[in-house]
Amino acid sequence: MSDNELSTWFVEEVLPLEGLLERYLRRNWRDPDEIPDLRQEVYARVYDSCATVKPLSARAFVLSTARNLLIDRVRRAQVVSIETYADIEGMNTQQDELSPERHLSGRSELRLLQAALEGLPPRCREVVELRKIEGLSQREVAARMGIAEDTVEKQVAKGVRVLAQALRGGGSGEAAPNATVPARRYGKGSA
Numbered sequence: 524m525s526d527n528e529l530s531t532w533f534v535e536e537v538l539p540l541e542g543l544l545e546r547y548l549r550r551n552w553r554d555p556d557e558i559p560d561l562r563q564e565v566y567a568r569v570y571d572s573c574a575t576v577k578p579l580s581a582r583a584f585v586l587s588t589a590r591n592l593l594i595d596r597v598r599r600a601q602v603v604s605i606e607t608y609a610d611i612e613g614m615n616t617q618q619d620e621l622s623p624e625r626h627l628s629g630r631s632e633l634r635l636l637q638a639a640l641e642g643l644p645p646r647c648r649e650v651v652e653l654r655k656i657e658g659l660s661q662r663e664v665a666a667r668m669g670i671a672e673d674t675v676e677k678q679v680a681k682g683v684r685v686l687a688q689a690l691r692g693g694g695s696g697e698a699a700p701n702a703t704v705p706a707r708r709y710g711k712g713s714a
Contacts, residue, residue: 536581565589639689651682
């Protein structure tokens, strides 16, 4: 088909389908701001494709071209670029590996933590274990131990402070003498 014939066919057969194409794109694409660009790309694809052979139905060809364009756009949005993948791969190789030194240091810290935990007063230790090791909520710990939630909060704060001091080397692993909160009466169930 000559350029003149192609242009005439395009103006007479394809451009009158603009309303149909717009409706199709709006119905099938979520970003209305991209519709004019999508329409132009459909026109460009149709024009280029029909340079050699004119389709039997311009309507069917325009709509199938629009459908294929939208599929291409969705696929492109789901594919991670090679550069991004390379960046991700580069990050994976930089992960910290567990060296013998780090392993030994971790075991040492764990022993310090265990000694500090054992050095806490019994109620404080139990609260910290239930809250931080077993993962119970403040309310669950209070109910299980029969103490006020406020007491649980204070015991956890004191216990965690002592454990942190032990890990920083500020403690000998023994709990500080003031690690527990003096018993207060908060009503029923308080200790």
